[in-house]
Amino acid sequence: MFSGDWNFLSILRVLLDIAIVWYVLYKLLMLIRGTKAIQLLKGIFVVIFIYLLSVFLDLVTVRRIIYQVIMWGPLGIIILFQPELRRALEQLGRGSFFSRNTTSEEQEISQSIEAIVESCEYMAKRRIGALITIERETAMGDYISTGIPINGKLTNQLLTNIFVPNTPLHDGAVIIDKDQIVAAACYLPLSESPFISKELGTRHRAALGISEVTDAMTIVVSEETGSISCTKNGELHRDITSEKLAELLDQELIGKLKSSATKGWNWMVKRNE
Incomplete structure (x- = not known):
């Protein structure tokens, strides 16, 4: 025994x-x-x-x-x-090595969403083409290395200025991590899906391509039509309003953060019962 x-x-x-x-x-x-x-x-x-x-x-x-x-x-x-x-x-x-300060992280993400939405709305009205990728759990170091390092605080003005036509950084994608613009003019993999509409250009194919190999969210502002689109998990949401974009970003970024924090809290409660 x-x-x-x-x-x-x-x-x-x-x-x-x-x-x-x-x-x-x-x-x-x-x-x-x-x-x-x-x-x-x-x-x-x-x-x-x-x-x-x-x-x-x-x-x-x-x-x-x-x-x-x-x-x-x-x-x-x-x-x-x-x-x-x-x-x-x-x-x-x-004490944040084993736990996350979800409140401060939520504030950072909320400010980032606001800056991104305002920038996309401004560029859509003026038909300025843009490709914006938001890094999540999957590391994007390989794609960041193809661009120009920025490592600057994310603001509406900085993000918009990067995509102004005929400037050195306006081609390619901007990669964002939380409240930082990590790099600009990055190359993303193009989707080879045969189901993509032929009227969609390179930006949309790149947005779908990166969503097929990572969990990143990518926003596209069309230079031809001024429409806003968003991709995630291989799905394309076309011609969405700035309000719908804010809703999607809030749902995917802040919603998932709250969900993971709640699961962690519930696990701790059960453990102490």
Whole structure:
């Protein structure tokens, strides 16, 4: 009886240990997603693979060099990635590493929605073509790297100014993350769906294409008609009003945020009952 209880407790302890490690790793990956730290992570895996290969093939010189890299690598990482490490420690100190401040995040998203809607309404009236992608859970680092870094506070004026015709950044897509314009003039994958209307241009195909491979929402302002369209999850909502656009953005961005926060709260309540 005692042995069985002990085995059960041992298994439970091991599972808890694994769950905590995986959760911390998940939060770290969410923290560095879309940053240059992701490239570092890929590099670390390459170095480890080369080291294992050198051990297997008995490549003495390569093994010694890689060993020195592994020994001094952590010091180099601390020096090169001070901002990311500082941000992680600040979040840990604020208690936001394991939980999100949904109130402040909701305010940021609300302000972003207002700026986007106002900008789209202005451009639609003047038939200024625009392609605006809003990053969500799926990281868009690969698409951001194809454009010009902006990393500026999202405002109606800045967003509109980017798409003014005959300016260097007006071609391509703007990628937004929360309340930041991350990059402009980005290239998005074109949808190859045979069901797309032939009257739709490149912007609409790009908007549908990115919605098919990520969970991002993309807004298109037509240069020819001034109509506003929105894509999500491979769906195209055409010729919508600015009010309908605000409703869609509120439903998808703020609605999902509240839903995830409610689920987290309910889980905590059940856990403490």
